[in-house]
Amino acid sequence: MALFMDTGLLLRKVNNLRCFTPRRNRVKEKWAATRAKYPPTTLALQHFDAAYGIQLGHLWPSVRAALLCERKYGALVNNFSDDDVLSDLQDQGCRDFISDTDLEVHLEQISAVGVEGESSDLSTKTSDISHQQLSPLQISRNIKCLVFPRGDITRFKPAKPDKFGLLGYYLMDAASVLPCLALDVQEGHNVLDLCAAPGGKTLTLLQTQCLGFLCVNDSSISRTLRLKRVLHSYTPKPFLSGDNLRITSFDGTKWGEIERDTFDRVLVDVPCTTDRHSLVEDDNNIFSRSRTGERRRLPQLQLELLLAGIEATHPGGEILYSTCTLSQTQNQSVVEQAIHLAQENHSIHLQVVDLKPLTHMFRKTFHFAPNLHLGEMVIPHLAANFGPIYMCKLKRLT
Numbered sequence: 521m522a523l524f525m526d527t528g529l530l531l532r533k534v535n536n537l538r539c540f541t542p543r544r545n546r547v548k549e550k551w552a553a554t555r556a557k558y559p560p561t562t563l564a565l566q567h568f569d570a571a572y573g574i575q576l577g578h579l580w581p582s583v584r585a586a587l588l589c590e591r592k593y594g595a596l597v598n599n600f601s602d603d604d605v606l607s608d609l610q611d612q613g614c615r616d617f618i619s620d621t622d623l624e625v626h627l628e629q630i631s632a633v634g635v636e637g638e639s640s641d642l643s644t645k646t647s648d649i650s651h652q653q654l655s656p657l658q659i660s661r662n663i664k665c666l667v668f669p670r671g672d673i674t675r676f677k678p679a680k681p682d683k684f685g686l687l688g689y690y691l692m693d694a695a696s697v698l699p700c701l702a703l704d705v706q707e708g709h710n711v712l713d714l715c716a717a718p719g720g721k722t723l724t725l726l727q728t729q730c731l732g733f734l735c736v737n738d739s740s741i742s743r744t745l746r747l748k749r750v751l752h753s754y755t756p757k758p759f760l761s762g763d764n765l766r767i768t769s770f771d772g773t774k775w776g777e778i779e780r781d782t783f784d785r786v787l788v789d790v791p792c793t794t795d796r797h798s799l800v801e802d803d804n805n806i807f808s809r810s811r812t813g814e815r816r817r818l819p820q821l822q823l824e825l826l827l828a829g830i831e832a833t834h835p836g837g838e839i840l841y842s843t844c845t846l847s848q849t850q851n852q853s854v855v856e857q858a859i860h861l862a863q864e865n866h867s868i869h870l871q872v873v874d875l876k877p878l879t880h881m882f883r884k885t886f887h888f889a890p891n892l893h894l895g896e897m898v899i900p901h902l903a904a905n906f907g908p909i910y911m912c913k914l915k916r917l918t
């Protein structure tokens with residue numbers, strides 16, 4: 521179904537539709553005396569209204585409307601599959617958002633504006649954090665992620681297996697590909713994916729087909745099993761049993777004690793309040809009363825995971841921190857504290873790598889939050905309903 525209309529009209533329609541209002545059974549509800557007064561999805565919305573109303577200001581009403589509507593997916597093309605899914609998807613009207621970018625325009629603009637213009641913008645960022653100047657990103661040509669055009673909310677059909685049983689594409693939030701692109705893996709790199717399940721970003725990294733060694737970890741045994749099932753559905757068997765891949769189920773916060781100064785690239789895609797999920801699903805919701813403690817402890821867990829990821833990287837290597845929440849407390853504040861503590865406690869000096877080139881390249885596909893003082897964030901929009909995805913890249917100097 522194509523949906524081309526101006527955003528104002530779309531917003532009015534959405535407000536009327538109240539997408540994703542959780543359905544409740546009236547008969548059961550009447551007798552359920554123990555039922556919580558407010559279900560977790562309602563508590564999540566109340567929490568977000570209070571926090572993001574202040575944080576995002578005038579942007580919040582439109583982000584809120586998008587969050588309450590069906591998200592948009594991207595189809596990550598599986599290079600291990602034999603089927604030509606690329607042309608099939610293109611025939612359906614999709615485009616690969618990674619190759620269809622403004623790279624040329626972007627490079628011209630950088631040289632026209634000059635690094636000076638960009639650094640004055642950066643000077644508003646936290647004063648004691650050093651930032652790397654702009655440099656063109658090297659985007660792997662092997663990663664392909666197809667999306668329907670802006671405003672088109674057609675759903676993808678489920679992927680089909682090829683003659684070897686491998687699926688042709690993996691459906692994921694297209695914005696989740698960005699942290700993998702930002703990680704900028706190069707030929708022969710040793711890579712650690714610290715919180716990897718269910719494996720969307722692992723699969724994306726594997727598509728580059730250039731990794732020297734990939735270590736995939738998730739502390740949850742059940743989620744690691746799910747990750748293994750995903751990898752079995754998308755990669756050839758010899759690949760999974762080879763020496764270039766290791767799958768573990770350790771507590772990632774302890775990684776610094778296991779393997780220090782080792783990896784060229786580390787992805788730290790932490791557990792968070794998963795804002796979109798928290799608004800639509802009452803089951804297993806982090807805003808349920810029974811999980812209040814766990815939710816309050818999230819920033820500390822995120823900080824410990826990021827610090828462990830920093831320790832696992834060798835000097836000169838790079839770390840990508842990402843979440844799928846809009847929360848400043850789980851995003852920028854965690855990164856700021858990690859930079860400070862890495863220096864104080866481990867004498868590790870870090871530099872923030874500017875991701876403006878990336879946001880510039882993909883501005884046709886995603887909406888990015890304006891003027892973040894640290895990192896970049898895809899914000900949901902009704903015409904491009906991806907995200908939220910926050911990412912911040914750090915380079916380990918010492």
Ligand SMILES: C[S@@+](CC[C@H](N)C(=O)[O-])C[C@H]1O[C@@H](n2cnc3c(N)ncnc32)[C@H](O)[C@@H]1O
Pocket residue numbers: 696714715716717718719720721722737738739740743770771772773789790791792
């Ligand atoms: C946001 S999800 C990761 C999504 C994944 N990167 C992907 O792209 O599919 C966060 C993951 O962190 C895992 N996790 C939670 N605590 C952890 C810890 N202490 N160490 C390692 N992983 C942890 C959770 O089990 C969860 O699978």
